[in-house]
Amino acid sequence: MLTTLLYSPQDNSLIQGDDSHIAQWQQSDDAILWLNIDGELTEPLQAMLKQTFNLHQLALQDASRDRHPPKIEDFGDHTFILLRGLSADSESINCDNILLAMFISERFIITRHSARSLSIERTMAALHAGDISLATGTGALSLKISRFVVKRYHKILFDLETRLEQLESVMLTTADDKVLAEVVLYKTDLTRLRRNFHYHVELFNNLRDEPSLPFDSALAHEINDVCEHQHRAASLADLFYQVASDLIDGYISISAHRLNNIMKVLTIITAIFVPLTFIAGIYGMNFEYIPELKNPYGYFIVWGVMLCITAVLIWLFRRRKWI
Known part of the structure; x- marks a missing residue:
């Protein structure tokens, strides 16, 4: 036009x-x-x-x-x-x-x-x-x-x-x-x-x-x-x-930082449960003779050891400012 x-x-x-x-x-x-x-x-x-x-x-x-x-x-x-x-x-x-x-x-x-x-x-x-x-x-x-x-x-x-x-x-x-x-x-x-x-x-x-x-x-x-x-x-x-x-x-x-925080939490949880899983794995084996199994306080001793390991690891992570 x-x-x-x-x-x-x-x-x-x-x-x-x-x-x-x-x-x-x-x-x-x-x-x-x-x-x-x-x-x-x-x-x-x-x-x-x-x-x-x-x-x-x-x-x-x-x-x-x-x-x-x-x-x-x-x-x-x-x-x-x-x-x-x-x-x-x-x-x-x-x-x-x-x-x-x-x-x-x-x-x-x-x-x-x-x-x-x-x-x-x-x-x-x-x-x-x-x-x-x-x-x-x-x-x-x-x-x-x-x-x-x-x-x-x-x-x-x-x-x-x-x-x-x-x-x-x-x-x-x-x-x-x-x-x-x-x-x-x-x-x-x-x-x-x-x-x-x-x-x-x-x-x-x-x-x-x-x-x-x-x-x-x-x-x-x-x-x-x-x-x-x-x-x-x-x-x-x-x-x-x-x-x-x-x-x-x-x-x-920011996304990478959030992912790192998530991975840090998961890593800490994994680090805590690795020794606990190791202990549970030892005493979960089907051997006929495990001396600690005959101890009347064995169950409570294992729980105490696990709680102590957990407390020590948490204290160590906090000391290093990982958590």
Whole structure:
């Protein structure tokens, strides 16, 4: 589906429509066009974009894919940016990604996303509400979209922080394999997110260090702001990845410690009963002549010896602080 927003600086008007506004934009010298493509970037559509906006074929191929690493590329008269955003129904760390491609020139911005994008919808809503304006330029608009993209990541990361704190309290008191499985899944999801964030950090660092058209010096503060948001997301993902790793290691250590305590108790019980079993085994043999069997106090003597051995062993274990 194609959606266009045509901005006229002469009367500060903003008109929403379809691809029929492209011809009107071509006839104007100062109008700014936002062309949004929601869905597949077909070959006929690629051919139209290549001919009308002078977009490079390889960049169009990258924009048409559903899986591609984030990137930025300077084509002289326009800049190509490819981001990896969240799908519209992603509200937790177990999220799905969509590719968001942007072609930014001084007089046009073309966006393409393979599925519904809340970042695009929020930007369009802000334009219609007058919170932002295309009068500030297409570069500022693309940075606004990028900021919306990373802010959605911030939300799920902050939610994850709360959940990890809860799991930390649970894991210190309860050895539950379900809790461990949940933390392992979080670590897996964070691995994927860290990869995305580091791509984004490198992308916007390059844009800040070597700005391309239409990102001029007037947008330096906006670029720095987006860079800070990306760095924050990357640092949070790295931090929570380390926290998840520490929780897994801590869970394993606590489980091993509990197992060691259980084995220590069982070993002490075994150590106590070994000599008692030895004595019982001696006097349980079916020999006809065992002198102690004729002693009228033999039963009580054996019990006394067993109790003394038990007491001595318990005293010895306590002295060595084994129990």
